[in-house]
Amino acid sequence: MSFVHITGQLETDEAEAVIALAEAAQEHDGVAPLAEQTLLRVRHGAETGTTRFHLIFEETGSRPASLAGFAFAERTPGEPDAAEVVVLPKRRRRGHGSTLLRSLAEDAGPDGVRVWAHGRLEGAVALARSFGWEQVRGLLKMRLRLRDGTEAPAARTTGAATAGTAPSTGPSGQVPPAQALPEPVLSDEVAERLVIRTFRVGTDEPAWLKANAAAFADHPEQGGVTLDDLRQRQAEEWFDPEGFFVAEETATGAIAGFHWTKTHADGAGLTDGEPVGEVYVVGVDPAWQGTGLGRALTLVGLRHLRDRGLPWVLLYVDEENQAAVRLYESLGFTLWDADVMYAAP
Known part of the structure; x- marks a missing residue:
């Protein structure tokens, strides 16, 4: 059983759990799932009304609910929300990504929401396509x-x-x-x-x-x-x-x-x-x-x-x-x- 908690500010233990989740995903995927700006918002918070945090918790047996996935949306007036989604590697293929994407869409501001897929991981691309979403922006990563x-x-x-x-x-x-x-x-x-x-x-x-x-x-x-x-x-x-x-x-x-x-x-x-x-x-x-x-x-x-x-x-x-x-x-x-x-x- 799982449920989504949506908030404008994270508690200290929630922020720590999100950072640990992001680190686990980066180690597994080889790509950072959250941008620096998002991590700063997680650690320091932001002005009221500018951020939305979506946390999906999963209950397993008699154990208390634990964080299985996270989504973040930054709100700018006159612009669609800019969002990111990450699911704990060992909790993937259980529908958590789809649940978070729907949560972002339903909770979005008047201009809707756009979601980043960092590194074009196959799972992220497949999720976007399953919703019929289309690419609207690309960010190239170059090296020297x-x-x-x-x-x-x-x-x-x-x-x-x-x-x-x-x-x-x-x-x-x-x-x-x-x-x-x-x-x-x-x-x-x-x-x-x-x-x-x-x-x-x-x-x-x-x-x-x-x-x-x-x-x-x-x-x-x-x-x-x-x-x-x-x-x-x-x-x-x-x-x-x-x-x-x-x-x-x-x-x-x-x-x-x-x-x-x-x-x-x-x-x-x-x-x-x-x-x-x-x-x-x-x-x-x-x-x-x-x-x-x-x-x-x-x-x-x-x-x-x-x-x-x-x-x-x-x-x-x-x-x-x-x-x-x-x-x-x-x-x-x-x-x-x-x-x-x-x-x-």
Whole structure:
């Protein structure tokens, strides 16, 4: 027997159970089932009315009910809920995924719900298709070798519906060797007006939030980052201001662009525990787009990660953002995996 509990805030023991479930699923599937934003919401909560947590409990014999699956929905006014679903590996094939998907749909806001399938796992794809849901968004996961002599898992993009993008690998499907990273270069005109430096905690937050909102005005997730969201990330163990680069306008002090890097201590599926880097987020204010600032900031961050001795760097990019995809490909990034968002037609 099973039942679903829906709440806007998790109790401490519920949050701990969700994190343990997500860790078990990641170990089993090789793919993180919940995004970083979701895990932050689980651990820290969120503003009332912006999140919905769906927990499915299963009773087995005389034992008390235990958590068998979890779904999360983030609500943004004027947008469909953005959701994720995960079922404990040993409790799968019992209908829990279908139950959670129906619960999300029935509980959704006025604009409906869309659900992410991370890594396009067969079970997740089959579940979406069984409901007649269709792909509405794709997120490409790309990687770049920073150091030769490091191995990595094969690309998991077979069958991915990614706008005609195919996995990019070397001969016989091998990942290309490490490539030299060129020097970050700005035109004389741009270099006269900007200085690239590291982020100053306690000082740069307002200017960065303004630049981030402008750079991602059409991106409901990244563009909606708040001061609380920023501070939660600053409190994470991985946060390092020395890997957070901003381009400051010397005349005004405004931030024209930024490259925030991240280090995954667990290898993020690219290594067996050796830390790897991530192009966490690159943003350029619309007034500075087309000046080459984005490419220069990307290279600044990549060279920082390389100089730390990290063997690999990964990133996520919307498949529709072809300008960004081309930029990353020009720097040597290749397609590794894909996340897909599904919605009812």
